[in-house]
Amino acid sequence: MDGTNHSVVSEFVFMGLSNSWEIQFILFVFSSMLYVASVMGNALIILTVNLDSHLHSPMYFLLANLSFIDLGGSSIASPKMIYDLFRKRKVITFDGCIAQIFFIHVIGGVEMVLLIAMAFDRYVAICKPLHYLTIMSPRMCIFFLVSAWMIGLIHSVVQLAFVVNLPFCGSNVLDSFYCDLPQVIKLACTDTYRLEFMVMANSGFISVGSFFILIISYIIILLTVQKHSSAGLSKALSTLSAHITVVVLFFGPLIFFYTWPSSSTHLDKFLAIFDGVLTPFLNPIIYTFRNQEMQVAMRRVLRQLVSYRTIS
Numbered sequence: 001m002d003g004t005n006h007s008v009v010s011e012f013v014f015m016g017l018s019n020s021w022e023i024q025f026i027l028f029v030f031s032s033m034l035y036v037a038s039v040m041g042n043a044l045i046i047l048t049v050n051l052d053s054h055l056h057s058p059m060y061f062l063l064a065n066l067s068f069i070d071l072g073g074s075s076i077a078s079p080k081m082i083y084d085l086f087r088k089r090k091v092i093t094f095d096g097c098i099a100q101i102f103f104i105h106v107i108g109g110v111e112m113v114l115l116i117a118m119a120f121d122r123y124v125a126i127c128k129p130l131h132y133l134t135i136m137s138p139r140m141c142i143f144f145l146v147s148a149w150m151i152g153l154i155h156s157v158v159q160l161a162f163v164v165n166l167p168f169c170g171s172n173v174l175d176s177f178y179c180d181l182p183q184v185i186k187l188a189c190t191d192t193y194r195l196e197f198m199v200m201a202n203s204g205f206i207s208v209g210s211f212f213i214l215i216i217s218y219i220i221i222l223l224t225v226q227k228h229s230s231a232g233l234s235k236a237l238s239t240l241s242a243h244i245t246v247v248v249l250f251f252g253p254l255i256f257f258y259t260w261p262s263s264s265t266h267l268d269k270f271l272a273i274f275d276g277v278l279t280p281f282l283n284p285i286i287y288t289f290r291n292q293e294m295q296v297a298m299r300r301v302l303r304q305l306v307s308y309r310t311i312s
């Protein structure tokens with residue numbers, strides 16, 4: 001690196017989602033509603049689990065941590081996307097762009113490991129119920145959380161290491177509404193073919209790897225459930241079906257994204273909205289939908305919140 005004409009690009013320009021005023025308006029209404037709803041839903045789960053002592057169990061603590069991640073994940077790109085919808089020039093600074101890439105990959109990595117921890121928790125609860133409390137001890141939970149954040153951070157730092165020193169000097173237009181790493185790399189004025197491959201391989205490896213671990217654990221759980229008596233079976237299956245739905249919703253778009261990288265950018269944008277806006281909104285609904293315990297606790301917490309406000 002000779003230091004001359006290095007990083008002349010100081011900001012990136014998003015092409016955004018659409019030029020049609022009507023589509024932008026519909027996107028604005030839906031994304032804002034989904035964003036507000038997912039912030040409230042996930043915040044309610046975190047509050048409920050932490051305030052209600054009936055829910056102080058590994059399963060619910062992991063769920064609250066997933067909600068925390070969803071809260072962060074939905075706030076990386078969508079508020080800016082919503083704000084940008086009606087702006088003519090949708091710009092982001094170079095540092096802002098790097099920050100988006102960093103947080104997207106941290107959150108993505110943490111979410112994958114958390115989903116694996118949640119699957120392991122269900123495996124122990126269903127297949128080794130007598131040892132549940134000794135295996136899923138507070139120490140085990142902390143171990144899972146620390147590993148999730150370490151893996152997320154390492155994954156993200158490795159991805160960023162590929163880009164921070166790239167020379168940008170030509171075009172700065174991204175056909176997207178957020179800083180999508182492969183697209184940012186394509187803008188560098190150097191030969192990026194190998195770099196694109198490394199970045200795709202890194203993300204592809206972590207997502208396909210986690211997806212297979214999850215699928216295998218669900219198969220083991222289902223086989224075990226099938227062999228044993230049907231007592232508690234329907235409860236196990238309803239919790240498990242919620243997990244499987246979330247996993248398919250989260251990984252479906254990701255894996256599609258990384259296995260058909262040259263598909264249209266329209267599809268890529270749609271999938272990105274799906275993972276950035278829709279999944280964080282759906283997670284709380286899916287986990288509380290058929291969970292009586294959670295619904296009762298949520299009502300209790302909501303009542304408490306309302307009565308605090310009327311007293312004060």
Ligand SMILES: *[C@@H]1O[C@H](CO)[C@@H](O)[C@H](O)[C@H]1NC(C)=O
Nearest residue numbers: 046061062064065068141142
């Ligand atoms: C995450 O889990 C830990 C324990 O496993 C818990 O103490 C913490 O409150 C959880 N985080 C959130 C945001 O609920």
